[in-house]
Amino acid sequence: xxxxxxxxxxxxxxxESLVTTRLKSGxxxxxxxxxxxxxxxxxxxxxxxxxxxxxHEKFYNVTREIPWGILxxxxxxxxxxxxxxxxxxxxxHVFGNQDxxxxxxxxxxxxxxxxxxxxxxxxxxxxxxxxxxxxxxISPNLTSNIWWMGTLYGIYLAFMFAEYVFLLLDKxxxxxxxxxxxxxxxxxxxxxxxxxxxxxxxxxxxxxPYMPIYFIASAMMTGxxxxxxxxxxxxxxxxxxxxxPMKNSLRVTSKxxxxxxxxxxxxxxxxxxxxIAGHPAGKYEAVMALLNGPFALNFWVGELGLGMLFxxxxxxxxxxxxxxxxxxxxxxxxxxxxVMRYDLVVVGQIVPVYHELGVNExxxxxxxxxxxxxxxxxxxxxxxxxxxxxxxxxxxxxxKVEEQHH
Amino acid sequence: xxxxxxxLDKMKNEGMENVPMEERRQFLKMGLAITGLxxxxxxxxxMSVMDKVFASxxxxxxxxxxxxxxxxxxxxxxxxxxxxxVAACGETNHVPKEAYRTRVLSKEMPDAxxxxxxxxxxxxxxHCNIPQCTRxxxxxxxxxxxxxxxxxxxxxxxxxxxxxxxxxxxxxxxFNEEKHAVDKCNFCFDTRLSKGEKLTACAAACPATxxxxxxxxxxxxxxxxxxxxxxxxxxxxxxxxxxxxxxxYTKDTSPVAFK
Numbered sequence: 001x002x003x004x005x006x007x008x009x010x011x012x013x014x015x016e017s018l019v020t021t022r023l024k025s026g027x028x029x030x031x032x033x034x035x036x037x038x039x040x041x042x043x044x045x046x047x048x049x050x051x052x053x054x055x056h057e058k059f060y061n062v063t064r065e066i067p068w069g070i071l072x073x074x075x076x077x078x079x080x081x082x083x084x085x086x087x088x089x090x091x092x093h094v095f096g097n098q099d100x101x102x103x104x105x106x107x108x109x110x111x112x113x114x115x116x117x118x119x120x121x122x123x124x125x126x127x128x129x130x131x132x133x134x135x136x137x138i139s140p141n142l143t144s145n146i147w148w149m150g151t152l153y154g155i156y157l158a159f160m161f162a163e164y165v166f167l168l169l170d171k172x173x174x175x176x177x178x179x180x181x182x183x184x185x186x187x188x189x190x191x192x193x194x195x196x197x198x199x200x201x202x203x204x205x206x207x208x209p210y211m212p213i214y215f216i217a218s219a220m221m222t223g224x225x226x227x228x229x230x231x232x233x234x235x236x237x238x239x240x241x242x243x244x245p246m247k248n249s250l251r252v253t254s255k256x257x258x259x260x261x262x263x264x265x266x267x268x269x270x271x272x273x274x275x276i277a278g279h280p281a282g283k284y285e286a287v288m289a290l291l292n293g294p295f296a297l298n299f300w301v302g303e304l305g306l307g308m309l310f311x312x313x314x315x316x317x318x319x320x321x322x323x324x325x326x327x328x329x330x331x332x333x334x335x336x337x338x339v340m341r342y343d344l345v346v347v348g349q350i351v352p353v354y355h356e357l358g359v360n361e362x363x364x365x366x367x368x369x370x371x372x373x374x375x376x377x378x379x380x381x382x383x384x385x386x387x388x389x390x391x392x393x394x395x396x397x398x399x400k401v402e403e404q405h406h
Numbered sequence: 407x408x409x410x411x412x413x414l415d416k417m418k419n420e421g422m423e424n425v426p427m428e429e430r431r432q433f434l435k436m437g438l439a440i441t442g443l444x445x446x447x448x449x450x451x452x453m454s455v456m457d458k459v460f461a462s463x464x465x466x467x468x469x470x471x472x473x474x475x476x477x478x479x480x481x482x483x484x485x486x487x488x489x490x491x492v493a494a495c496g497e498t499n500h501v502p503k504e505a506y507r508t509r510v511l512s513k514e515m516p517d518a519x520x521x522x523x524x525x526x527x528x529x530x531x532x533h534c535n536i537p538q539c540t541r542x543x544x545x546x547x548x549x550x551x552x553x554x555x556x557x558x559x560x561x562x563x564x565x566x567x568x569x570x571x572x573x574x575x576x577x578x579x580x581f582n583e584e585k586h587a588v589d590k591c592n593f594c595f596d597t598r599l600s601k602g603e604k605l606t607a608c609a610a611a612c613p614a615t616x617x618x619x620x621x622x623x624x625x626x627x628x629x630x631x632x633x634x635x636x637x638x639x640x641x642x643x644x645x646x647x648x649x650x651x652x653x654x655y656t657k658d659t660s661p662v663a664f665k
Contacts, residue, residue: 354577
């Protein structure tokens with residue numbers, strides 16, 4: 001017993017010194033960024049708790065007609081990203097494609113960081129989150145997509161966490177099992193999130209089977225951009241030269257990215273065309289708001305330009321080798337994708353439910369602008385991802401996997 | 407078929423002169439109702455009016471599953487937007503000032519000679535037979551009462567995700583900051599019906615009997631009779647949402663029975 005305790009103590013001591021050395025190895029810029037992210041999270045938590053205590057209606061700009069604002073957009077953005085990271089990284093370490101092996105560890109780590117960001121934001125969006133913890137368990141509604149999404153994302157997080165631990169311990173078999181289960185849970189959860197929107201009969205812009213399908217495809221597209229961006233950043237943080245297998249991995253990821261941008265371009269084109277052909281009631285007004293209305297800048301510049309066409313050009317132009325072009329492309333893509341999520345959530349609500357009646361009260365499209373508190377909390381979500389990413393780079397020494405598979 | 411024809415052939419022609427005036431009027435009215443001249447605002451195509459007249463055709467002839475099966479019919483042209491219904495509802499159900507469970511929407515409608523008339527549409531929770539709010543609620547905080555079909559709230563279970571607000575095609579729910587839960591019309595179940603009152607606060611307060619509240623499963627009720635007749639078109643709002651509402655709309659031309 002005494003021997004065992006001693007060994008454990010030694011290991012812990014060893015671990016402690018290892019962690020401290022790793023954490024101390026950062027540059028000044030690293031610590032400044034870490035601090036900035038930490039402050040963002042603290043500010044967001046303070047704003048969220050204040051709003052929760054003093055009353056959401058005083059600090060959030062959401063209304064009876066537009067109950068879902070930027071916080072839902074940010075939540076959707078983060079869970080889309082997490083699912084995408086999980087799916088793209090699973091091509092390698094779950095389905096055995098060697099090209100994707102080197103990105104496995106960092107991607108799984110980031111999928112945990114981003115889903116935690118999503119949960120952080122949604123906790124301040126939901127008005128009474130503690131009731132969720134109780135009644136989701138004792139009073140579940142099995143016809144509710146929200147219930148399935150919440151439950152499945154819980155399971156997903158557990159699998160992803162276990163997978164990461166097994167990857168750290170270099171236990172390949174259980175890691176593959178957890179990775180596969182996580183992917184299945186992720187796809188189920190994420191398509192349910194699509195169905196939260198898609199199954200609402202009274203909201204024409206969302207209604208239909210398009211949303212769950214689109215959500216999965218756009219998750220994978222997001223996964224590609226996030227993998228490229230954070231891998232290049234990770235090597236910068238650690239001040240290391242990228243190895244050949246890693247470079248190859250990013251090249252292949254950018255190829256998959258090109259494919260998925262094309263898929264989403266195709267999806268978007270038909271979504272828009274189906275919204276204007278024959279002027280479908282309720283949908284037409286929303287689609288026109290995107291094409292030629294208050295959301296036109298968001299759509300043409302944000303979604304189409306930054307989110308798809310520019311990164312497409314950058315990825316193709318880089319030939320998968322020019323890391324700078326790939327970095328700029330994926331950064332633009334992430335910004336564009338955030339705009340996509342914003343438009344998807346907000347534009348779905350701007351046509352009032354009584355618009356067709358032609359009554360004075362609901363003749364015009366509704367408007368929404370995020371409040372200061374809402375914006376701070378949304379930024380806090382990014383703070384969490386940033387903070388965990390930076391911390392993870394040092395703590396897990398650049399998430400190296402190459403050596404383990406050679 | 408032959409048999410019937412034979413019978414008809416045998417019948418004596420009574421002649422048009424013998425048809426009483428009242429009968430002729432009824433017949434004309436029925437024709438107008440079906441072609442939709444009474445459907446106000448949607449006379450552009452006979453088809454769409456047919457849709458509206460039989461907007462809830464299943465409900466129109468269906469057995470009502472609840473006992474009592476609460477519902478309401480709104481005589482739209484009787485409403486003068488006095489908003490006593492809104493005030494009575496707010497007071498009875500402690501609805502915060504900035505919120506509402508029911509409201510009156512207005513619309514300007516120029517007639518053929520250009521005179522602008524105003525039309526009012528009182529709206530409230532439709533207590534749908536296939537409610538979307540109850541389907542989407544993750545914790546069954548919003549539920550359809552198995553006895554009377556009222557869509558009710560269990561405020562203790564509400565997590566405030568507001569998906570019910572997104573799902574409702576009638577914008578009937580809102581988040582009540584005082585109750586820390588979503589709040590909506592429950593046909594005054596807790597405040598009036600359960601205490602023996604027969605009417606909701608809004609129906610009781612209306613000076614023009616615009617809102618007729620009652621039990622659709624009772625064939626003798628005013629509500630049942632108002633919904634099940636062929637003289638006036640009866641429609642529901644947003645039938646395309648498929649929720650089978652229990653709040654109906656109609657218009658009448660007979661003198662309003664003021665209280």
